[in-house]
Amino acid sequence: MSARVLIVDDLFPNLKLLEAKLSMEYFGVVAAMSGPEALAICENGLCDIVLLDVMMPGMDGFEVCRRLKTNPATAHLPVVIVTALDEPSDRLRGLDAGADDFLTKPIDDTALFTRVRSLLRLKAVTDELRSRAMASRELGMGDPFALAAAETGQGARILLVEDRPNAADRMATALAQHHTVTIEADPHRALVAATEGGFDLALVSIDLDGSDGLRLCSQLRSLDRTRDMALIMVGETNGMARLTRGLDFGVHDYLLRPVDRNELIARVRTQIRRRRFSETLRGAVQASIELAMTDELTGLHNRRYLDRQLVPLFGEAAAQSLGLACLILDIDRFKSINDSYGHEAGDEVLKAFADRVRQHTRGIDIVARFGGEEVVIVMPGATLVDAQAAGERIRERMESVPFLVQRGAAAITVTVSIGVAIRHAGDTSASDMLKRSDDALYRAKASGRNRVVAEAA
Amino acid sequence: MSARVLIVDDLFPNLKLLEAKLSMEYFGVVAAMSGPEALAICENGLCDIVLLDVMMPGMDGFEVCRRLKTNPATAHLPVVIVTALDEPSDRLRGLDAGADDFLTKPIDDTALFTRVRSLLRLKAVTDELRSRAMASRELGMGDPFALAAAETGQGARILLVEDRPNAADRMATALAQHHTVTIEADPHRALVAATEGGFDLALVSIDLDGSDGLRLCSQLRSLDRTRDMALIMVGETNGMARLTRGLDFGVHDYLLRPVDRNELIARVRTQIRRRRFSETLRGAVQASIELAMTDELTGLHNRRYLDRQLVPLFGEAAAQSLGLACLILDIDRFKSINDSYGHEAGDEVLKAFADRVRQHTRGIDIVARFGGEEVVIVMPGATLVDAQAAGERIRERMESVPFLVQRGAAAITVTVSIGVAIRHAGDTSASDMLKRSDDALYRAKASGRNRVVAEAA
Incomplete structure (x- = not known):
């Protein structure tokens, strides 16, 4: 590097x-x-x-x-x-x-170069996230850099892999003040525990009796589910060559025996801060990407996402002659809710409406806010009968349980009209199907609202 | 690693x-x-x-x-x-x-381990981008992975640092078939050329007469402006130790003299593909982040961005008693444009309108589409007089040059009404200022349109 x-x-x-x-x-x-x-x-x-x-x-x-x-x-x-x-x-x-x-x-030159290289390798990975997070900061989603600088490095979950009971006890006691510590003497069980997740940091003795702690470190650094954990080795002064090797393959730091209590606390804190810095950056970048496809009020996908996802979904369904259904939902007389209870209550209803729709759709369905009080559901693989049944469940669910707004002060009964259509062999794009759903919705409204109407046969 | x-x-x-x-x-x-x-x-x-x-x-x-x-x-x-x-x-x-x-x-074990470690270090950085790009792919912004796999690795700009005229000639000729090659015999001038940018790859002889080509490689890998370039060393078989050192500090590949023409072409292609893969991923992540703050039709910032940026801007102006002004612009009788020329022409006008506004604002101003045909400009540091003057320039600019739509078939004269306000000492948030701009805009409309009206004194 x-x-x-x-x-x-x-x-x-x-x-x-x-x-x-x-x-x-x-x-x-x-x-x-x-x-x-x-x-x-x-x-x-x-x-x-x-x-x-x-x-x-x-x-x-x-x-x-x-x-x-x-x-x-x-x-x-x-x-x-x-x-x-x-x-x-x-x-x-x-x-x-x-x-x-x-x-x-x-x-000691070797120690210096090893350490500088190891720190630089870690930084190279974080830098990539850092430049992306710079852009996401402009979205005003909090400032990941300020957050990271203010991070205390406390309250972590630590896995301590040590088979000397006294040493394990002493380290665990020192760390327990600020963290939650789990001790594991056996490296195989430690690996299982680590992959089951939830740990922020592992502290691994490389002098385990009858097994190589450095091997465990290498496994923790190479498995997908554990490679983001912070990792500190514990070893003897005469084991420097192996500790250096560990740093070379990606272990973040080491402590020498007898472990100084305060140094232990300080090095753990530094590693926790470093890890949380990466996590914060990663989270900021991820959140900005998600923001681009989310409707802010309801948390549903937005129309941009729907439009872009429909193209490949429609293409795939057409190519493989698979079913594809589309429902357009429109809250009945939504304007009167705004007029009677105010815009805030209207927003509350929209959010709760969106939540219920989500609860009654499958993971593979796309649920997106289409505009105002309209929501679109796209159901891959579904027939017209499937989609009508799904629509009916949602319609029934809305009508039967009133929406509580204004902190429970008012209960509003909301009904929904739903238009349903499926992909036809002759459709040139998804908008043909959307258009038919919209026509069906129009007929649902015209024929009295609070009903599911399928496209004309 | x-x-x-x-x-x-x-x-x-x-x-x-x-x-x-x-x-x-x-x-x-x-x-x-x-x-x-x-x-x-x-x-x-x-x-x-x-x-x-x-x-x-x-x-x-x-x-x-x-x-x-x-x-x-x-x-x-x-x-x-x-x-x-x-x-x-x-x-x-x-x-x-x-x-x-x-x-x-x-x-040869050393060669194997060096190469495996070097490839893994490069991968660690790309992996970070890869996981972010996975999410951005869901936005349907093209598929960066498919793009990368289809990349041919041709058409690159290559900097060849070689002081042996014959060798330089031979390599340049081989590469010129698919790439643009610049030869530079002097490492100092090569470094300058590289930082001035535009090169995708540098091919560096490590046996330069009287200077250390490896040093140049290290500089290229450590400077911000060159570290993303692909980098290949050229050396002698008896210089393996130095080539290995280069791989260790981040050079991507090497070629041994006498350089085989086809191997040269192949290794250059591989490195160009690798670099473009990273660039594509980086671009996809960046684009999704930008998408979250951009209005799709006009390319201006969106309301989400405005709302989030206003909070710190307002706080900073209040804390340091700095000026902060806000203009709300609304195209006059926009509905009649849509009615007379159709929605597409209306959209064309909106885009062109946004472009003109951008041309007449400063880099530090925030320009955002506020909704329909409304645009908001926030001017940090500006007084009411500054903001009125800026508004007047924009108003005049709109009125004086008609908008060409429908590929030049129609020229529409568009006027704009503008309401202007500044932050007051008593404001509790930016929305107080926005409200006053909106009131001023209302008065601009009521008093005949095509004018700039400032908040009441």
Whole structure:
């Protein structure tokens, strides 16, 4: 993964040394000699990852990190704090500031490169979502970036795979303060539990007795149902080679034994935040796509969706001589509801009407708001008799149970007229069928409303 | 990158050997002993990459590859053909079938793992787009997967970075049949050319005289403006270590000297197809997001977008005491246009009207279709005087140039009435301001139309 690495250090020789090393590995290097300079570079999108010295005059590395991680414009940048300090309390301050990792000088080159590459690979995937979410933000659907920067990383469901009872107990106790923890000593049962879903993060010992925890990690990273989980390994200092291997194939982080309670809490929080950031972006993109096909008031599909889906549905039915039926539903005397109870009550009725229609249609049917108080149902595979029966069930259901509006203050009896038609062999497009449904609806209205009328034979 | 590798081989010992090797590297392994079995596994989404033996009874590896790459459901899966054959013509048959690479037995393990990891990293990024595009396909905006599978990989703009005139000439001639090729001998000038954009693919010699072509590759992969280009290295057989390094940091493929003309053409085609696949997916996702905020007829923003954008705009203006103005435009006697010329002409007028409004507003203004023949303009920072002036320009522009409809057969003079208001200190939300614009519009209509009326002082 080639990328632009920002090195932040107030000492020129340190800067030059790190720059030379990274350049040898074909990374692009950007340098900053103070916190404010680093913040400006990040905010202008000129780097992909930050290597941050702690001891700087003015703004120290912890503060730079904190600012980067709480600013929606930069919260996605991976930050590795690099320092000569190595008190657990310093590591903790870095992690608390939101750092993705903490390396101690003198830097072990392999550890540095492994970590930088692993963080960059994760970022490459998120970046793709990020650019799509930028557009969806314009829809004003909340700001996924602000949400992500404000995420606390608490309240997660964690799967702890550890067969040493004492270690498992200690870790579970530390995490239980902010999360729900499930302990599993057996890797096979852990894999089953993980695929059954619901976990945000797995914490896996790679020194399980008689089995390879790293294998479990690789399985969790490669299965569809678990690959989005956050994943942290727990191992011994003398097992660094295997931990590095894990990072290489996609594990997100690791902890060394004896596991420091606070570091455990901090690294879990960082991974939960990272995962939720991706989920939020994914959700924002997904929601905007769905918005384009949804009627906002009723939550039914909109006419755009109906129009576009009808083309392939009609083509397929025609090609394979399959049934295809269409119902147009129109609420009777809807205007009088608006006039008597007000527009808000009218909207309530429309929503409740839409819900009932949805309850009485199949998953494969298309239900779309056609305009005003009209709803269209398209039933693939249905005959005229099927469609009439479905229409009759809906008609009966509307008439028999009044709609409660104005928080239950009023109960309105609503009836519906329905026109039904099916695809004919001679139809050139779906609009022929729609037209016949509309004619049938007209006759339903003309002959007294509250009835289902099928197209003329 | 951990993932599920499908090994397809009809010989059980071969299968087991490769399975053991991959498993040691923590890949998940799925096995198939025939072509049809392999196709079924791929179609059911049970693997992430395919290692394919050529010589199999029944359906051979070339045919399996061809079927995978032309099926929209599986075209995104990377395929590496593995075989004992090593005639250039065999390599070529594999690449022609759409294979991403071709490895010869006995397999060099490092080459295998490097290539598998590199292909999987690329896939991880595309997968993210793929799942979003799945949803956008439901909008019926064409099928990006079918498009991608049908892509020929021709007509690309290629940047060839090579300082050996003969080699450059030979490659350029081979590629010029299907592509446009630009030759650049100097890596610095090549970088500038690449960032200035427009290239789909760069082909870079890593043995440039006096400079490191691999460095150029790394820069191309890390700069925002070039990282989406496809990238292929050209090197010597004795430079495999550096080529491997390139693959590791994200270069997509390589060619060995002397470059075989047909292999060059085939590998370039594969990379162009891969890149266009990503672009198509990206475009589909982007288009669906934009659809959600666009009025289909006029291309202006829709009311949903306006409503959601007004909230933060209003909040910001209120917090910082900035100006904010709002104009509501309504085409005069629009119904009579529909009645006299028909609905299609009415729609033409609406579109042309929207275009003119857009031409006479600033980039920071929001222009949205509010309903029927009404358009709203929101002007951040504007005073009442600014907004009136803008309104007057638009009014004058509509009246003075008639609208041509029905392919120029009719010229209709259209006038517009405009109501203007600004945010007041006492407003609780943007709808107060909208209401005043609407009142002003009412007065513009009542006092004779074709005029701009500001809210009452």
